[in-house]
Amino acid sequence: MSGKLPEAPAPWPVRRSRALLAPRLREAATRAARRLQGQKEAACAAYPQGEAMRRRAVEAKRRALRRLDALLAQLTERVEARGGHxxxxxxxxxxxxxxxxVARRRGARRIVKSKSMTTEEVELNAHLEAxxxxxxxxxxxxxxxxLAGERPAHILVPAAHKSRADVRRLFAREAERTGETPPAGESPEELTAFARRRLRQEFLEAEIGITGGNFLVAETGTLVLITNEGNGRMVTSLPPVHIAVVGIEKVVATWEELADLIQQPPLSGVGQRLTSYVSLLSGPRRPDELDGPEEFHLILLDNGRSELLGTDFEDVLRCIRCGACLNVCPVFRAVGGGHAYGSVYSGPVGVVLTPLLAGLESAPELPESLCSMCHACGEACPMEIDLPGHILRLRRQEAARGLEPRGFATALALWARLWSTLAGFLLSARLGRLGQGLWRREGRLTGGPGPLSAWFVGRDMAPLAPESFHEWWRRRGGAR
Ligand code: SF4
Known part of the structure; x- marks a missing residue:
């Protein structure tokens, strides 16, 4: 709890160097992404009927975005009718x-939160702590x-980069601060027992609980939370006030549509057909109910979302934050997960969403440097969002606004001209093989002449083979 307002992320060259110099982060991100991707593949193979549900879920989101204002009005009316704000x-x-x-009016000082991307997006913790x-x-x-004072490494596995020893150290420090008994060892049981003891106390003392929301159902004014740890239930039922911060795009019309949608985040993200806990919340506690908050507030966050409606980028609003695109992205693995992206949204969805919400000028490096155009994300996305197409669109916008690094456009123009004829292609390959020794470091090419050097900022590549395929073919007497 720093007591400071949010700090701007480190500049891209700093984040890039940190990422490239952190092999442990790379290993952790790769391990987590491969495991989740494997679980998704196995679950989908064992559940072919899920495909029809997925298609219906995409259509439900499409329909909802077409009549977003009407659905939000209906949702608001239903929540208010049950005493919510x-x-x-x-x-x-x-x-x-x-x-x-709300906190001032209630005289509240302690807040507990369940996992929420929207509150991370608006950096709510820092504002409240300040x-x-x-x-x-x-x-x-x-x-x-x-506790580590860091950003999440992955949408679904925020602490994927932390070893058990790291976690034990963090918990021991927390135990010292609070006067508790630190965890005796670093087994998962000992570590989670400490967290449970400590967090129980926080749940009981908190005056406000804050959550995000996975879906909103307009026809009944219901907030839907899916979690695997049960903490969402504590946050929404123990403190006397519950505040949910949810993106406007999370609304769907009916329960029938929700039934198709609710399976998609766990199935695509971690290979589970349903999360362990599904909480359906429709306002504050009523007189005949035993638990629940005295006050319920629903904050519908826009933050640039409504400006995407009706544009080429509208389908991004279908995102259910499942993380499937992160798990297949080779760049996400290579840069060691979320920290390199400088934003709460990482991986391919972050590359697209962050510039759209925060402005392309604030993060031109995301589409330009953090995508290899392999198109794996487009195939993995259960909501059929055209992620590779959007990254290209953002790159075009960058070029049109002159946001690319100096020399980049010249290098590409030169490259295009050389490789548009066979003679140019062969000549450039030959010159490349002759001159590449000047930029060779530890078996990799790390630079190039003139404007080509712009491409190598933050990148390297394998050296050119000593003999081209054409030369090898001719040497073996192959036909032209
Ligand atoms: S863009 Fe698609 S794959 Fe990526 S998090 Fe969103 S829904 Fe999941």
Whole structure:
């Protein structure tokens, strides 16, 4: 709990160098991504009927985006009819302002949170802590990265980069701060027992619980939360106030549509048909109910989303944050996960979503440097979002606005001219083989002449083979 306002992410060259110099992060990201991808493949192969459901889920989201305003109006009316409060937050500051108003009115100081990408997107914790509130993440992975003062490494596995020894050290430090008994060892049982003891106390003491939301059902005004740890239930039922911060695009019309959608995040993300806990929340506690909050507030976050409606990028609003595109992305693995992206959204979805929400000028490196155009993300996305197409569109916008690194456009133009004729291609390959020794370091090519050097900023490549295929073919007497 730093008590500071959010800091801007480190500049791209710094993040890039850190990523390239952190082999442990790379290994952890690769291990987590491969495991999740393998689980998804096995689950989908064992469940072929899921494909029809997936297609219906895509259509449900398409329909919902076409009548978003009407669905949000219906949702608002239903939530308010049950005694809840609904507000629209145009910008991140609006979310923090509203939460602080509620906290002041209730005299609240302690807040518990369940995992929520939207609150990370608006950097809510930093705003609340700067105002003197105590905020505690209660998802185990988020709790670990919060204690470490870091950002999540993966949408689904925030602490994928932490070893058991790291976690034990963090918990021992926390135990010292709170006067608790530290974990005796570093087995999963000992570590989770410490977290459970510590977090139980936080749940009981908190005056406000904050969550995100996976879906909203307009016909009944219901907030849907899917979790695997059960902390979401504690956050929404123990504190007297529950505030949910949810993107406007999360609304669907009916329960029937929800039935198709609810399976998609766990199936595509971790290969589970359903998460362990599904919470369906429709307002504050009623007089005949035993538990639940006295107040329920739903903050509908826009933050640039409504501007995507009706554009080429509208399908990005179908994203269900399943993480499947991260798990297949070779660049995500190579840069060691989420930290290199400088934003809460990482992997291919982050490469597209961050510039769309925060402005291309604020993150031109994402589409330009953090994609190898392999198209694996487009194939993996259960919601059929055209991620590779969007990355190309963003690159075109960058070129049109002059946001690419200096010399990059000249290098590409030169390359295109050389390789548009066979003679140019053969000549450049020959010159490349002759001159590449000048830029060879530890078996890799790390630079090039003139404007070509721009391409090598943050990249390297395998050296050219001593003999081209054409030469090898001719030497063997092959026909032309
Ligand atoms: S873009 Fe597609 S694959 Fe990636 S997180 Fe969103 S829904 Fe999942």
């Amino acid at each position: 609904v507000v629209r937050a145009r910008w991140p500051e609006d979310v923090a302002r509203y939460v602080l108003e 105002a003197g509130l105590e905020v505690r993440e209660t998802d185990l992975g988020e709790y670990i990265v919060q």
